[in-house]
Amino acid sequence: MTVVTPRVRQFARTMHVIASVGWLGAVACFLALAVAGLTEADVPTLRAVYLAMDLTGWSVLVPFSIASLLTGLLSSLGTRWGLLRHYWVLVKLVMNLFATTVLVLFMTMFIQPLRQLADAAATPSAGAELHSLAPIVHTSGALLLLVAAAALSVYKPRGLTRHGQRTQQRRASAPPAGTLR
Amino acid sequence: MADPPPQHPDAHGDIRGEDPGKAPVGGGSPTGPPRWVKVFGLIGVVLVALILISLLTGHSPGRHMTGGLGGQATPPMHPGAIGVMDRDGPVLLRGGAAS
Numbered sequence: 001m002t003v004v005t006p007r008v009r010q011f012a013r014t015m016h017v018i019a020s021v022g023w024l025g026a027v028a029c030f031l032a033l034a035v036a037g038l039t040e041a042d043v044p045t046l047r048a049v050y051l052a053m054d055l056t057g058w059s060v061l062v063p064f065s066i067a068s069l070l071t072g073l074l075s076s077l078g079t080r081w082g083l084l085r086h087y088w089v090l091v092k093l094v095m096n097l098f099a100t101t102v103l104v105l106f107m108t109m110f111i112q113p114l115r116q117l118a119d120a121a122a123t124p125s126a127g128a129e130l131h132s133l134a135p136i137v138h139t140s141g142a143l144l145l146l147v148a149a150a151a152l153s154v155y156k157p158r159g160l161t162r163h164g165q166r167t168q169q170r171r172a173s174a175p176p177a178g179t180l181r
Numbered sequence: 182m183a184d185p186p187p188q189h190p191d192a193h194g195d196i197r198g199e200d201p202g203k204a205p206v207g208g209g210s211p212t213g214p215p216r217w218v219k220v221f222g223l224i225g226v227v228l229v230a231l232i233l234i235s236l237l238t239g240h241s242p243g244r245h246m247t248g249g250l251g252g253q254a255t256p257p258m259h260p261g262a263i264g265v266m267d268r269d270g271p272v273l274l275r276g277g278a279a280s
Contacts, residue, residue, distance in 0.1 A: 091221050157217050161214075
């Protein structure tokens, strides 16, 4: 039985698309900063790069990831797609949880220390020591993951989980319930 | 005004609340997961294993850092610096200058 009204469903879906697309776009910008963090030699520039990554990470990426997770939960639980019935929904949930967890760890373990190191670097020649490949590796992985999640949302590959199969069998054996909406 | 029922579980490509589960499961056996799920699962397991291995072996975050290779390239710091770069990446100190 679907509890969520169609209006709430549409709102949740709209917010889910906005959050997910915003997350993807922010990660693309983050990747540009990550490349600058590896290639720039100028310490003031590196300070600006890591400051920008720190700020956008906590104020854009993390909120978008959490918003995407919450609106995705609402969208799936509010419809008969369900959260655990179709593999593509379940896989997207796992991907979102994984990406959000890694993002928070990454911000804490990489970006904040890098920003502090860049702030503390005394001479312009210290730029080479502030170079890091880690942001590029992590951001590229996030980009691939989000593109895969977007593709899953569009293609919705077939496949019912065991729970979904049981639900389908119960529904098939039940008397017709009229219009589904 | 009801939407017509989809011919495919995902025929409408949205989540408007139609019954999405009428067609047989494609790409796999009736009870087992489809092939694409297995591929995604395999990639996920490999990723998690790599992360666990890197954490357990002390191959922590800053291993990707180029500046810390060999543990010798430590950036010059201001007095009262808060961190140093070692071979495992950024290591935070508290209130001390890097040596």
